[in-house]
Amino acid sequence: MALKHAVLAALLDGEYSGYQLAKAFDVGVANFWHALPQQLYAELTRLEAEGLVAGRQVVQETRPNKRLFHVTDEGLAELERFAAAASRPSFIRDDLLVKVQAVDRIDAAPVIAQLTERARMAAAKVEIFEQLLARLRGGLDEAEFLAHGARVGPYLTCLRGLGFERETRDWCERITGVLRERSGTPQHP
Amino acid sequence: MALKHAVLAALLDGEYSGYQLAKAFDVGVANFWHALPQQLYAELTRLEAEGLVAGRQVVQETRPNKRLFHVTDEGLAELERFAAAASRPSFIRDDLLVKVQAVDRIDAAPVIAQLTERARMAAAKVEIFEQLLARLRGGLDEAEFLAHGARVGPYLTCLRGLGFERETRDWCERITGVLRERSGTPQHP
DNA sequence: TTCCCATACTCAAGAATATGACTAATCATA
DNA sequence: TATGATTAGTCATATTCTTGAGTATGGGAA
Incomplete structure (x- = not known):
């Protein structure tokens, strides 16, 4: 709906x-x-x-x-x-997370490759959003624009998109690091 | 699939x-x-x-x-x-974001109320995830657990969930602040 | 002692989303 | 001068997700 x-x-x-x-x-x-x-x-x-x-x-x-x-x-x-009306809660639903959840029991190499690729995509989106935000606020600085700008809705959703993609990028980079380290060192139960 | x-x-x-x-x-x-x-x-x-x-x-x-x-x-x-196999990219799909996108053209009050509620829910999830992470790593500190733990998949996906909910909480809180401020002050085009 | 909640699961129908194949014109590139 | 990309859409089918209703039992609170 x-x-x-x-x-x-x-x-x-x-x-x-x-x-x-x-x-x-x-x-x-x-x-x-x-x-x-x-x-x-x-x-x-x-x-x-x-x-x-x-x-x-x-x-x-x-x-x-x-x-x-x-x-x-x-x-x-x-x-x-x-x-x-009430909003329905939103949930994460991501193929890549399913793969990471299983990563100890399956070959980690393709998962690492996909995390690297996803980090690249997220980084690209971060740049797109940063440019879009700069364009939306025109000459004003952010605080000024958010306080008095005529139309802030798209700016605010874009901020969310930016935060989401940054999180995605950072998480992917961190996890690839962890998994790469582990594939070279022994684990114990 | x-x-x-x-x-x-x-x-x-x-x-x-x-x-x-x-x-x-x-x-x-x-x-x-x-x-x-x-x-x-x-x-x-x-x-x-x-x-x-x-x-x-x-x-x-x-x-x-x-x-x-x-x-x-x-x-x-x-x-x-x-x-x-390749992962399909994941997308944000959130009722609340749709409402924020439109917030300049509609009544902001219910949107602010829903953002407040969502922030509360996200904060609750943050706590749940933090406890779950502590339980998963047992006595070990995080670096040690991630390097040598037997099963890190669930921990890694939980880290993603934690990051996502923190982002959600912070964004909701920031946006409610912005919208509350604006409802008291004049805007100019 | 009635009522609601938790466990444990099933069936049916409907709405929303995704996949794949098509038409048809112009424009740039090799 | 083919080839593929871009603009601007349509149609049909398949899969997935959500909604709503039901079955059955036991335990605890009012």
Whole structure:
């Protein structure tokens, strides 16, 4: 039920096509939700049918035509209702953690390789988020922007994304260190 | 496809009944995956049919009988294959982040209330994880345990859970501060 | 002594998500 | 001048996850 509201929240900052939304929900920028293009196109269709978003056709000459969507008053009211209702707790669900959980009983080498790769990906996201944050606060320093800026929501979710990716990066680096050490030294029960 | 492997990984530390597993996958201990009892019972049935786990009936007098499961050699081999294959990236997916993303355009009060509650929950999990870590490393200090301990997988995933919950707590507290400040002071575009 | 909670588990149905295959045009690159 | 990447979508199917309801027993509190 929340992809719906994630789309509404993402559309608050202007008009987007399904294609643009899909990129935002796929690449780093999706610091508060993630979804595939097919899901987003389907969701936009439903939202339009419910009158929560409205789209307008934009005829392009050099590219296929596209439809740009924006949130209607009804859509904003729906978001308001959603925000007032209880949130379901969020959980970690990560393939890599399953592998680490089992790492004493299986070959550690591929797990170490995947941790290294994940650390690299997280580090890349950290940079993306840092740049995005700098862009969002414009010239202002952070405290000033957070106190008086007009639109801080995306900044705040981006801060969460940044913290999450930093944690991921640091944990992956630390764990690879531990596992590399262990593969060279003896363990005792 | 990964609940299957999460169950196998969880069963590596001894025998569990479906009911016990369900509690572990629900409460704090689930630092690497989360699932409802119904899913787990169904998964155990499938895993047993595939020969990846084996169960034995334990007759109890004061309580209903139960079945305790353990991983078979085939199950361990399946985990090995899983660990060697690529992991799918993990994403944040959180109702609360959707609400924060929209917070400039909707009533902030319920969002602040939910952030406060979430911070409380995260702080409680931090304590649970800290106690669990202390128990897992026994008398040893962390460096010693990580270097020479017999089974560090659960400890490492628990470290990730701890980091995640600390981040969540700190972020929630910081954001509630920001939003409370803003609701008392004027903003300019 | 009634009621609720914990143990231990099952079944069915529905909503949400993921996978894979397709159309169709333009643009850059090799 | 093929080749692949990018823009802009659609359709169908499969898997996974969630919701809701039920069964049965024993123990403790009101």
